[in-house]
Amino acid sequence: xxxxxxxxxxxxxxxxSLHLSNRGHDIVIVDNLSxxxxxxxxxxxxxxxxxxxxxRINTWEQLSGKRIRFHRIDIAGEYxxxxxxxxxxxxxxxxxxxxxxxxxxSMKSEYHKCYTVNNNLNATHNVLCAIVATGLPVHLVxxxxxxxxxxxxxxxxxxxxxxxxxxxxxxxGEVEKEILYPADPGSIYHMTKTQDQxxxxxxxxxxxxxxxxxxxxxxWGTNIEETLQDERxxxxxxxxxxxxxxxxxxxxxxxxxxxxTVHGSGGQTRAFxxxxxxxxxxxxxxxxxxxxxxxxxxxNQMTETHRVRDLAQLVSEMTGTEVLYMxxxxxENEENDLNVDNKCFLxxxxxxxxxxxxxxxxxxxxxxxYAHRCDREKIICKSxxxxxxxxxxxx
Amino acid sequence: xxxxxxxxxxxxxxxxSLHLSNRGHDIVIVDNLSxxxxxxxxxxxxxxxxxxxxxRINTWEQLSGKRIRFHRIDIAGEYxxxxxxxxxxxxxxxxxxxxxxxxxxSMKSEYHKCYTVNNNLNATHNVLCAIVATGLPVHLVxxxxxxxxxxxxxxxxxxxxxxxxxxxxxxxGEVEKEILYPADPGSIYHMTKTQDQxxxxxxxxxxxxxxxxxxxxxxWGTNIEETLQDERxxxxxxxxxxxxxxxxxxxxxxxxxxxxTVHGSGGQTRAFxxxxxxxxxxxxxxxxxxxxxxxxxxxNQMTETHRVRDLAQLVSEMTGTEVLYMxxxxxENEENDLNVDNKCFLxxxxxxxxxxxxxxxxxxxxxxxYAHRCDREKIICKSxxxxxxxxxxxx
Numbered sequence: 105x106x107x108x109x110x111x112x113x114x115x116x117x118x119x120x121s122l123h124l125s126n127r128g129h130d131i132v133i134v135d136n137l138s139x140x141x142x143x144x145x146x147x148x149x150x151x152x153x154x155x156x157x158x159x160r161i162n163t164w165e166q167l168s169g170k171r172i173r174f175h176r177i178d179i180a181g182e183y184x185x186x187x188x189x190x191x192x193x194x195x196x197x198x199x200x201x202x203x204x205x206x207x208x209x210s211m212k213s214e215y216h217k218c219y220t221v222n223n224n225l226n227a228t229h230n231v232l233c234a235i236v237a238t239g240l241p242v243h244l245v246x247x248x249x250x251x252x253x254x255x256x257x258x259x260x261x262x263x264x265x266x267x268x269x270x271x272x273x274x275x276x277g278e279v280e281k282e283i284l285y286p287a288d289p290g291s292i293y294h295m296t297k298t299q300d301q302x303x304x305x306x307x308x309x310x311x312x313x314x315x316x317x318x319x320x321x322x323x324w325g326t327n328i329e330e331t332l333q334d335e336r337x338x339x340x341x342x343x344x345x346x347x348x349x350x351x352x353x354x355x356x357x358x359x360x361x362x363x364x365t366v367h368g369s370g371g372q373t374r375a376f377x378x379x380x381x382x383x384x385x386x387x388x389x390x391x392x393x394x395x396x397x398x399x400x401x402x403x404n405q406m407t408e409t410h411r412v413r414d415l416a417q418l419v420s421e422m423t424g425t426e427v428l429y430m431x432x433x434x435x436e437n438e439e440n441d442l443n444v445d446n447k448c449f450l451x452x453x454x455x456x457x458x459x460x461x462x463x464x465x466x467x468x469x470x471x472x473x474y475a476h477r478c479d480r481e482k483i484i485c486k487s488x489x490x491x492x493x494x495x496x497x498x499x
Numbered sequence: 500x501x502x503x504x505x506x507x508x509x510x511x512x513x514x515x516s517l518h519l520s521n522r523g524h525d526i527v528i529v530d531n532l533s534x535x536x537x538x539x540x541x542x543x544x545x546x547x548x549x550x551x552x553x554x555r556i557n558t559w560e561q562l563s564g565k566r567i568r569f570h571r572i573d574i575a576g577e578y579x580x581x582x583x584x585x586x587x588x589x590x591x592x593x594x595x596x597x598x599x600x601x602x603x604x605s606m607k608s609e610y611h612k613c614y615t616v617n618n619n620l621n622a623t624h625n626v627l628c629a630i631v632a633t634g635l636p637v638h639l640v641x642x643x644x645x646x647x648x649x650x651x652x653x654x655x656x657x658x659x660x661x662x663x664x665x666x667x668x669x670x671x672g673e674v675e676k677e678i679l680y681p682a683d684p685g686s687i688y689h690m691t692k693t694q695d696q697x698x699x700x701x702x703x704x705x706x707x708x709x710x711x712x713x714x715x716x717x718x719w720g721t722n723i724e725e726t727l728q729d730e731r732x733x734x735x736x737x738x739x740x741x742x743x744x745x746x747x748x749x750x751x752x753x754x755x756x757x758x759x760t761v762h763g764s765g766g767q768t769r770a771f772x773x774x775x776x777x778x779x780x781x782x783x784x785x786x787x788x789x790x791x792x793x794x795x796x797x798x799n800q801m802t803e804t805h806r807v808r809d810l811a812q813l814v815s816e817m818t819g820t821e822v823l824y825m826x827x828x829x830x831e832n833e834e835n836d837l838n839v840d841n842k843c844f845l846x847x848x849x850x851x852x853x854x855x856x857x858x859x860x861x862x863x864x865x866x867x868x869y870a871h872r873c874d875r876e877k878i879i880c881k882s883x884x885x886x887x888x889x890x891x892x893x894x
Contacts (some may be wrong), residue, residue, distance in 0.1 A: 233609050271665075
């Protein structure tokens, strides 16, 4: 099938594009290179040496004989270009990764809050509006986040998007209803993803757009089968306080003998998934689109849950690096359980990569190999969730 | 108290500003005059002859001795100007009307969908972000819509914002939880208001912003006590297919012997409120702010519910005008009941203006008086909710 990958230059978008291309799909990447530009703004660069898009695409063509096309379009600000491209390419599916995806970045300042809101909401809306305007039966696959749910309650399982509830009737008795799981975002970034859900709900209801929304956990790992074929295809690896996800940060810290920095007690339980499973989930979602007139399909895209301090302990034992507990810059519960349903992807054939399998390779082949490229100044998170949190840390 | 009224030139904003000024509050209006500019775009103007802001303000000062200040700022696009003004004025409260507020306008075209999303979401977010950045304890009062609820189910009452539900636990038994009423928007415009609710939820939770969200029904009537004091203070009256609300449209149609145009069967039940009660509700909300650390306060701002065809019948009997049933351009249920809780405002002293009291005066003093200014070409709604609805009507 022909697949347009919005945000195809990013951490999830690039390996997804290669994986789908390798499976025989025709890939068109759309990206405004915002992630590379934010590298420049933050003066923090991928630990791995990523190549420009032109080199990436040419390398892949040399290796695979397959040509991925690339269009530099800002989908949040250039609606007409996006719509024209959809009309010209007539994709069967669009995979939408094109949002600012770091919670700490979204909390850095007023500018970063407003940028994240403006960019993410207009991007998602423009895609939906353009799909309807072209009249094409495009299947939209969107990368959401487990963060839309908040952290649930210990004795109820977080379902895949929809929750059955019972509501008391006015006279007597109860009525049962299936609702979108009540949103509970923990940052400006997460808030935009809860608002995306309402875009999807509405455009599905009013215009019948076929949509799959994937609520992804925290991604770890760097490479997939395809990006390992040539160093010029390597995926980005972020370790800085804004874009580095927790496990990748631990791996990098261990490789330069920097203490593993845990925020607060580290009792936060989070959901995780390996990047190889991410690209496989996208493929499964594309192969299983909703029917016409089916409601929005929601999958939880995660394979394991762990407490942050347990992960730190695991990496510490594996590498001998000490753990350092720091003030938590976030406003969140210090301890939570997390009980998540991820039956949909398992039923459709996902065979997860476990931490036990992948962690050591990640340490050796990525973190240690490129440790000389690390800028130690960028490791600590300097984004605070509230004014008070910022002051706390200065004192 | 000092109150900043965002959107203070509009249909609700202008009478609110005068009402609060008359009650002794210090009023600062912020508006980008977008509603007047949309008049120019649609070539459809207020039936009543509204004056420019300069004339309005000078007239009010001559009559009352009170000076309302006015700043022309686009709050969705000029964040820095908005923040600077809040820092300079240090308002006790901000009343936020500054959103595109017509469902049909939001459905006219791709441009109108994108404009409504971009304008409304950035406007609300900028206000919240600026309040937090200034560190001032501002109480934000926002005009929401009854449309965030959808139309409920006949046997459960629509509560004021929050719904008690019971969720099955994993092992056995149930847990009770209070959630934000599940959103069910019926247009792009309504969708933005459901997304506003998530802005409020998040900024209240993370930053402790004190917020009151008013879910208003369909407003009818034109003038309030203050706008009646001088014709130069008159409020706008929209009768066109995009901005005219249903009852005002019937009144105007009757005054020029145009048939009363009902969409579909007219079996849609809607909530209504008179503009005099709107301004009184805003005053009550300002007088009863949430406590520090209280969750978002939500009131239903409506006083009566009616079926659209019953309203048409009422106006028809009063004036002898015939009723014309037309194809419904909207995608909605043709028949629904509506059962709404509005206890909060009644308990706080609201004494509603009923249709029975106000309707005849509205016909005589507004619709008939200014009937010569009506452009009959603008009466029919030409915005369709889906491509199919547009085609239906052309055939």
